[in-house]
Amino acid sequence: MFVNAILKVISAIYRALPASASDAGQIRKKKERQRRSAVRTPVHSSIFAMALLAAMCMSGAVLARPVSVASMDSIAVHSMPANGGADLAYLGLDASGQPIYATVSYTDGELNYYTISSDGLQGQGMRIDYFQGKNLGKHIVSETRTSINMPMGNGSPHDRVxxxxxxxxxxxxxKVNRSGNYTFITRSDDGVRLYVNGRRVIDEWRGMGTTEFRASVHLIAGQTYKIQLDYFEQGGPGHLELLWLRPGSETPSHLSKAGTLSSTGLLIRETEGIQGAWQAEYFKGTKFEQSKLKRSENFIDHDFNKTSAAPGLPRTKFSARWSGRLKIKTAGQYTFYTTSDDGVRLYVNGELLIDEWRGMAPTEHSGTVTLQGEADVILEYFQGGGGASIQLEWEGPNSARRLLGPAGGFRSVRIESAPFARRIFSAETVPGNLARDQSIRLAILTGGIQSDISIFEIQGDGTVSRKGPVSGPSDMQAALQEKGLMYFNGQDLRFLSTDSGLVADQEKALASEEPISVCSSGPVVFATELGIPALDSGSMQRHSIAKALQSEDSGGESVVTASCSAGNIWIMTSSLLYKMSPGGMSQGSIELPDQIRKEQPGNLRGLQFLADSPPTFAYGRYVFRWSGKEVAAFAGQGELSCAVGPTVVCLDSDAGTIWQLKF
Structure with missing residues (x-):
């Protein structure tokens, strides 16, 4: 459903931005303003007044044609508090090569990861044909969707259905970009069937409330697979979703069009584990009486309450056996953990390590063994009746507890953060690349009245090191830079090195005044000066911002906020946005639209500069982009937190949505 929203559009004078400081004198010093009439534009209710449009013109020029974001997609996120209680950052590439955006939230304190998927549905996504009746009767209408996420309730999925x-x-x-076992997940009310390359992997063609079913299928990188999902709704509320779990990921995401946002895990290369994959065999009967299915599986992590273990296998009174050859890097003690409902037995090199062959509710058991090299592992399980689940985990001398999966594959790495996380910082100028053994570094700010910041570094083998915390005021300014963390602790601007060879004492005070903004690229903006730190000596070169603003006829306006791009510093006053060089020279200015001026009081994130050419930045709930005489803008429901990776991605925590914006 579409609604109309009336959005005020202000035409502002474009102030030329010379390429060098020597051209600065060409900029006009007298401010000119020219207002244009308001325009009406259609706005889709689901994107919270997207398509906020504005235009810029040179003095005396005609109002430019408004332009919008070229394309965009979004993903819903949960546990996100409003009013700035969540944050987003781009971390770099994980070991599988997928770009990683991370969020933190004050409500749960956990890191969640999202990516721009390089695999997924080809073309425009899924073609959907609607039919009369339960059994695909007379054709009604067709449409295309980028994913299947249809919580219909008592409504209809289409106005003609x-x-x-x-x-x-x-x-x-x-099409997938890595080989392995993929788990497909349906959630439906009522019946559902799923086919992969013509093979029926889920068959639940019956009336029911919203129920989840799962099926694992081995897919090969680079190959294409035909996906077919059938569904019927016979009465009452309706619901249909299609999700999947990629190899190594613990977080399901909707099976969607390649190039769109999806949830994921931060994947590292698994160098230890089962060679190849587990060889699984399922039997009818609790004593391995009749073999029904043999297949390969990446992990033993099954909730049989949600789906049957195998086609033709009853939900009760069945058994299973998994066997594999374990590869380890380090000799020492290894602990194995089973969580099962019902009975379980675990053998390592023929030794019965866990023996709990009885009916029980989900219960954890463990056993420890010393290994010198490779080992044969066999896990046996039976289900008598009632609930049904089985999981196998392990940990070793140099590795944390995790699911026992294939060596040479991928697994997710977790960072344990403190509760009440509100900000996440990344080394924006040097994002990580675990596929090339370039570590990922991030810092997390937690707390309320007093804030603490801890620095985390993730290596390609999954090792996570932590430094800190350092403390400061609730609104402490900080930035994670190439060689460490620069932060204001309430008294001093300090630098905590993560490079042991940089400074002897590891931490130095650089200034005794509070900054307005600290940049990941190095510069620090104070109320009247621009500081360029020299970290080896602990000194700081300073340039007068006041002089630069005077050269632009700022009218004595003070600095409201600031941000840095790759090679420039951007200073915002109450009415203008100035471009400065690291040497403190003004390189031009542009006039702020009224929307930004209204956002200035109470803005928590400050100015977030996203690109130099054309100037693109986020402020408050808006993203603005200047290109010639045109301004394209995006408006969120609440204050945006944006990051630049392969594309611009913004978190709108008030709306519970992450947006990918392509201009």
Whole structure:
């Protein structure tokens, strides 16, 4: 459903931005303003007044044609508090090569990861054909969706489709970029069937409340697979979702069009584990009486309450056996953990390490063994009745507890952060690349009245080191730089080195005044000066901001906020945005639209500069982009937290949404 929103559009005078400081004198010093009439533009209710449009013109020019964001997609996020209680940063590439954006939230304190998927549905996504009746009767209408996420409730998925007594068939082509076992997940009310390359992997064609089913399929990198999802709704509320778990990931995401946002895990290369994959065999009966299915599996992590273990296998009174050859790097003690409902037995090199062959609710058991090299591992399990689940984890001398999966594959790494996390900082100028053994570094700010910041470094082998915390006021300014953390502790601007060879005492005070902004690229903006730190000596070169502003006829306006791009510093006053060089020379200015001026009081994130050419920045709930005479803008529901990776991604925690913006 579309609604109309009236958005005021202000035309501002564009002040030329010379390429060098020597050209600065060409900039006009007299401010000119020219207002244009308001325009009306359609706005889609689901994107919270997107398509905020503005235009810029040179003195005396005609109002430029408004332009919008070229393309965008979004993903819903949960546990996100409003009013700035969550944050987003771009970390770099994980070991699988996927770009990683991370969020933190004051409500749960956990890191969640998102990526721009390079695999997924090809073309435009899934073609959906709707039919009359339960069994794909007379065709009604067709449409295309980038993913299947249809919480219909008592409504209809399409304005030409009835609320009840209809069916649909969704078809698409899937391509993956790494080989392994992929788990497909359906959530439906009512019946559902899923086919992969014509093979039926989920078959639950019956009326039911919203229920989840899972099926694992081995896919090969670079190959394409036909996906077909059938569904019917016979009455009452309707619901349909199609999700998947990629190899190594513990977080399901909707199976969506390649190039769109999806949730993921931060993956590292797994160098220890099962060679190849687990060889699984499922049997009818609790004593391995009749073999029903043999297949390869990456992990033993099954909740059989949600789906049957195998086609044709009953949900009760069955058994299973998994066998594999374990590869380790370091000799020493290894501990194995099973969590099962019902009975379980674990053998390592023929030794019965865990023996709990009885009916029980989900219960954890463990056993420890000393290993000198490779080992044969066999896990046996039976399900008698009631609940049904089985999981196998392990830990070693140099590795944390995790699921026992394939060596040479990927696994997720977790960072244990303190509660009440509000900000996340990344080394913006040197993002990590675990695929090339370039570590990922990030810093997390937690707390309330007093804030603490801890620095984390993730190596390609999954090792996570932590430094800090350092403390400061609730609104402490900080930035993670190439060689350490620069932060204001309430008294001094300090630098905590993460490079042991940089400074002898590891931490130095650089200034005794509070900064307005600290940049990841190095510069520090104070109320009247621009500081360029020399970290080896602990000194700071200073340049007068006041002189630069006077050269631009600022009218004595003070600095409100500031941000740095790759090679420039951007200073915002109450009415203008100035471009400065690291040497303190003004390189021009542009006039702020009214939308930004209204956002200045109470803004928590400050100015977030996203690109130099054309100037693109986020402030408050807006993203603005200057290009010639045009301004393209995006408006969120609440204050945005944006980061630049392969594309611009913004978190709107008030709306519970992450947006990918392509200009």
């Amino acid at each position: 009835p609320r009840d007594n209809f069916s649909l068939r969704a078809t698409g082509v899937l």
